Amino acid sequence: MREISECPVCGLGRFTMLFPNSYDGTPGQAAAFFLTDREKAVHGRIVRCDGCGFVLTSPQYEYEEYEQIYREVARIETPPGRGHAVAARYRRLASHVRKRVSTGRFFDFGCGDGQFLDIMTGFDCVGLELRSTAQEIQKSADGRIIVGELHAAMAAKLLTPASFDFVTMWDVIEHLPRLAGDIAALRSLLKPGGWLFLSAPNVASIAARVSGERWNCYLLEHLWYFSPETLKAFMERQGFARGEVCPFLFPADMATLASRIEQTYGVRLPVPRAMQSWTLPLPAGVMFGAFRRVP
Ligand SMILES: [Zn+2]
Numbered sequence: 001m002r003e004i005s006e007c008p009v010c011g012l013g014r015f016t017m018l019f020p021n022s023y024d025g026t027p028g029q030a031a032a033f034f035l036t037d038r039e040k041a042v043h044g045r046i047v048r049c050d051g052c053g054f055v056l057t058s059p060q061y062e063y064e065e066y067e068q069i070y071r072e073v074a075r076i077e078t079p080p081g082r083g084h085a086v087a088a089r090y091r092r093l094a095s096h097v098r099k100r101v102s103t104g105r106f107f108d109f110g111c112g113d114g115q116f117l118d119i120m121t122g123f124d125c126v127g128l129e130l131r132s133t134a135q136e137i138q139k140s141a142d143g144r145i146i147v148g149e150l151h152a153a154m155a156a157k158l159l160t161p162a163s164f165d166f167v168t169m170w171d172v173i174e175h176l177p178r179l180a181g182d183i184a185a186l187r188s189l190l191k192p193g194g195w196l197f198l199s200a201p202n203v204a205s206i207a208a209r210v211s212g213e214r215w216n217c218y219l220l221e222h223l224w225y226f227s228p229e230t231l232k233a234f235m236e237r238q239g240f241a242r243g244e245v246c247p248f249l250f251p252a253d254m255a256t257l258a259s260r261i262e263q264t265y266g267v268r269l270p271v272p273r274a275m276q277s278w279t280l281p282l283p284a285g286v287m288f289g290a291f292r293r294v295p
Contacts (some may be wrong), residue, residue: 001059002048008179008224009234012051015058019213021045023220027065034221036256040265041269043218044226052233055203062175067132069221085279088251090116093170096288099199104165107189111173115144128153130172150185161188164165166195171286172224173200183238192295196240199248199288203227207285216260217285228287231236235291243291250284252275 006013023033023042032039044057061069093116104123108116111127129147137148137156146153153159167186176182186196202208203219204227208215218226226234228245236242252260255276258269 002062003094004058006058007049007051007054008056009054009230009237010049010052012049014050015047015056017045017047018055019043019046019218024212027061027069030061030220031069032206034069034073035258037043038219038263040214041218041260042220043222044220046218052230054230054234055227056273057223057225059196060177061222066177070130071132083255084277085117085251085256087119088279090119090170091250092200092251093168093197094119095286096224096246096290097166097168098196100197100290101166105163106166106168107159107164107186108168109150109186114140116168116170117144119150127160128159128246150182154185154189159189162191164194165191166197169196169198171199171201173198174224174226177223179224180238185236187239187293190293192293194293196235196291196293197289198291199286200226201230202245202285202287203246204229205247205283205285205287207283214264216264216284226287228289230288233288235289239294240291241294245287245289247283248286248288250286251279252282252284253279257282271274 006014021044023030023044030277033042046055047058048055049227055075066105099278106120106123106125107129108125110130111117112129114127117125117127125144127145129152131148133149133152135148137146137152137158139146139158146158167190169186174285190196201222203225231245254271258271264269
């Protein structure tokens, strides 16, 4: 385990504990508690920076341990039936992006199977599905999706510096063990003045404040808990203009919602079969951010 000794937002090294860790297993047992199909919602030790108020997990596992956990999670199969909510979420994110850009070339960091690339018609795009450094870099048959690790893909010249008009990262930033290094790498891929669009949990949201420790985003895989203010300050430090942040209503289907409630509260709500794929945009405490690279 690695204690975070320096705040990534303000550089100070003093933290106050908000919540003690609710998981004390080994990294080897952690995969069962990661991502959507986790057995139970658990989190690491959560602290707040005394300088700027940034909330984060500390200590964190080593980078290689997170890689190993994500490799294992990828082997656990995802049940079908979440398609509607996922598609609704991407459509909503796309409309936020299209308000700011109408043409150009973009890079989707953490693109999964490429659904977001699919709906962004009229744009030239490439995505990266995150895989560990230990595996070789691959490219999909149509050349649109790179499978591998960001820095390795850049070293292999599959991604060219200053070649993108914008970068997207949907619910990715809170997972990155190498936060500052990855954002610096993404910045280098942008043309001067290019946009970085992201979504992330908002620790200052009403959902987070009302739920306290039971907020559904306090999770073992989440390492950084930004608020609009700490996100803007962090991005400014990384060479972006101060940017703008707005709430993002997170579309969720009833089956996933019931499963989240069970993971957090241990109560199983019966959801009639006919209602399981109903999708509602929920104020779950997620934010959308838009930041421009300072030349
Ligand atoms: Zn700080």
